[in-house]
Amino acid sequence: MLTEEENELLCRVGPGTPMGKVLRRYWTPAFQAADLPEPDCPPIRVSLLGETFVAFRDSAGQPGFLDELCCHRGASLVLGRVEEGGIRCLYHGWKYAVDGTILETPNLATSTFRERVKHGAYPVREAGGLGWVYLGPPGTEPPFPAFSWTGAAPDELVVSEMIMDCNWMQVQEGSIDSSHVAILHLDTLATMGAGPRKVGSFEFAGEPWDLDMPVPARRPDGPSGERAGRPGGWPSEDNAPRIEVENTPFGFHYAAIRDVTGAPGKKFVRVTAFAMPYTAFIGGVASGAVIVVPRDDYTCSSIGVFKVPKGAGGITASRRAGGVPPEVWGPEPENRRVRLPAQDRAAMAAGHSFAGFRGGNRIQDAAVQMSEGRLYDRAKEHLVPADLAIIRMRRLFADSIRLVEAGGAPLGLGEGLDFTRIGAASQIIDAGESWQDLVPANQGVREPARPA
Amino acid sequence: MKVWIEIDQCTGAGLCELIEERVFAVGDDGLARVRQDGRVLPPGPDNPAEVPDSYADYVSEASRACPGGCIRFEL
Numbered sequence: 001m002l003t004e005e006e007n008e009l010l011c012r013v014g015p016g017t018p019m020g021k022v023l024r025r026y027w028t029p030a031f032q033a034a035d036l037p038e039p040d041c042p043p044i045r046v047s048l049l050g051e052t053f054v055a056f057r058d059s060a061g062q063p064g065f066l067d068e069l070c071c072h073r074g075a076s077l078v079l080g081r082v083e084e085g086g087i088r089c090l091y092h093g094w095k096y097a098v099d100g101t102i103l104e105t106p107n108l109a110t111s112t113f114r115e116r117v118k119h120g121a122y123p124v125r126e127a128g129g130l131g132w133v134y135l136g137p138p139g140t141e142p143p144f145p146a147f148s149w150t151g152a153a154p155d156e157l158v159v160s161e162m163i164m165d166c167n168w169m170q171v172q173e174g175s176i177d178s179s180h181v182a183i184l185h186l187d188t189l190a191t192m193g194a195g196p197r198k199v200g201s202f203e204f205a206g207e208p209w210d211l212d213m214p215v216p217a218r219r220p221d222g223p224s225g226e227r228a229g230r231p232g233g234w235p236s237e238d239n240a241p242r243i244e245v246e247n248t249p250f251g252f253h254y255a256a257i258r259d260v261t262g263a264p265g266k267k268f269v270r271v272t273a274f275a276m277p278y279t280a281f282i283g284g285v286a287s288g289a290v291i292v293v294p295r296d297d298y299t300c301s302s303i304g305v306f307k308v309p310k311g312a313g314g315i316t317a318s319r320r321a322g323g324v325p326p327e328v329w330g331p332e333p334e335n336r337r338v339r340l341p342a343q344d345r346a347a348m349a350a351g352h353s354f355a356g357f358r359g360g361n362r363i364q365d366a367a368v369q370m371s372e373g374r375l376y377d378r379a380k381e382h383l384v385p386a387d388l389a390i391i392r393m394r395r396l397f398a399d400s401i402r403l404v405e406a407g408g409a410p411l412g413l414g415e416g417l418d419f420t421r422i423g424a425a426s427q428i429i430d431a432g433e434s435w436q437d438l439v440p441a442n443q444g445v446r447e448p449a450r451p452a
Numbered sequence: 453m454k455v456w457i458e459i460d461q462c463t464g465a466g467l468c469e470l471i472e473e474r475v476f477a478v479g480d481d482g483l484a485r486v487r488q489d490g491r492v493l494p495p496g497p498d499n500p501a502e503v504p505d506s507y508a509d510y511v512s513e514a515s516r517a518c519p520g521g522c523i524r525f526e527l
Binding site: 001002003006382383384385387388391395 | 463465466467470471513516517518519521
């Protein structure tokens with residue numbers, strides 16, 4: 001559990017808050033690059049870390065990320081005209097370049113003001129289908145986290161963003177929580193062909209119930225058109241994985257270690273890497289990552305970025321909502337906020353479904369994470385050993401808060417690190433084998449330095 | 453610093469030992485104890501372990517994580 005004060009420190013991200021100051025010291029994914037599809041296209045409003053901004057692309061294709069409100073009298077630049085080389089406020093025609101230079105002030109004839117005042121503007125990088133911004137003090141930008149997929153071409157990437165109405169930490173804690181996977185996501189495992197499974201005394205038949213949910217590599221449908229389950233399963237009946245955590249230069253990684261059904265002498269390990277402060281590389285998830293970004297204290301974006309074969313990605317692929325009804329969620333900009341469907345209680349009661357939510361893992365995750373409330377009071381939680389990774393994440397954030405408050409840099413900036421080699425894994429190995437050998441480039445440290 | 457367990461409140465989750473094995477141990481009965489210099493002490497406030505103050509961060513973290521709220525310490 002956390003005290004109320006500790007919980008507030010962990011969860012609040014606005015300007016001037018301790019955690020807000022920490023998060024502003026990293027490159028932050030702010031918007032989807034595809035939302036600014038061409039030079040001089042319409043601008044977009046971006047909420048990020050409790051502030052609002054305007055993102056636009058100028059005539060040369062350069063993205064700009066500026067404070068939303070005009071520095072004259074506060075009209076929103078999102079209403080503005082994107083013109084040759086900048087964005088112009090509708091109210092009195094002030095025009096700004098991508099670097100915040102005030103180009104024109106039609107209702108002020110003299111130039112001194114334009115020369116001496118600059119509008120709030122922030123460095124922007126486009127990579128991995130996202131626009132990343134740096135909101136920290138000028139001159140303190142850390143190395144850009146060039147993950148393996150950030151260099152991929154747009155048609156090799158699928159970017160999918162779900163906006164959720166809860167504090168970001170609830171979602172982030174879900175990203176690094178292995179023990180819920182074979183419980184909450186039983187319906188997904190059933191669709192993937194895992195078969196019967198137990199949760200405590202509940203015996204789940206494991207017949208595929210939601211065949212439309214988005215899971216990878218579906219088998220071809222039968223000759224008469226009947227829907228086939230997906231191949232693959234889950235090699236363990238062990239619902240209480242042992243968690244081993246190590247610090248890394250980018251944050252930490254951990255293994256969830258489970259017994260393998262019918263194979264003594266083997267262990268099933270899922271290694272997840274967490275790159276501070278937003279990005280989780282999840283074992284068993286294809287090449288890519290899950291990024292959780294706070295929009296404000298009560299809203300966040302959960303963004304999946306996945307590398308796919310050339311030609312299989314791009315805007316069209318990203319806009320296929322695959323298996324999630326559009327009234328629940330869709331990847332179109334106006335449809336990204338998830339609206340949870342009703343639980344299918346009849347299917348649950350009949351044992352056809354465990355969770356009763358159609359739409360796959362993300363809908364199931366959203367349901368439980370948002371059910372904790374807008375900002376969960378962790379004074380009421382009861383952690384168990386399966387939650388060790390969550391404890392480690394909180395420690396890194398708490399330590400980073402202390403470091404930044406003392407005038408230093410936060411943890412996990414990865415100075416000199418080859419970010420492209422950060423990896424995750426999901427594999428059955430011999431019981432005596434080291435899971436660290438599956439991900440050597442993560443540079444895990446078995447025992448973080450402790451005072452003597 | 454002094455550390456002890458209110459054993460009546462211990463849930464046996466074992467997080468304390470996983471976080472700070474220099475100070476905590478789970479006994480054969482599945483409940484937590486404190487150790488001093490590697491020796492497991494009897495439970496209760498009358499038998500606190502005296503451990504270096506430099507352990508405070510981890511003891512404090514174990515205390516926060518403890519689902520039973522049974523870890524006590526004095527600096």
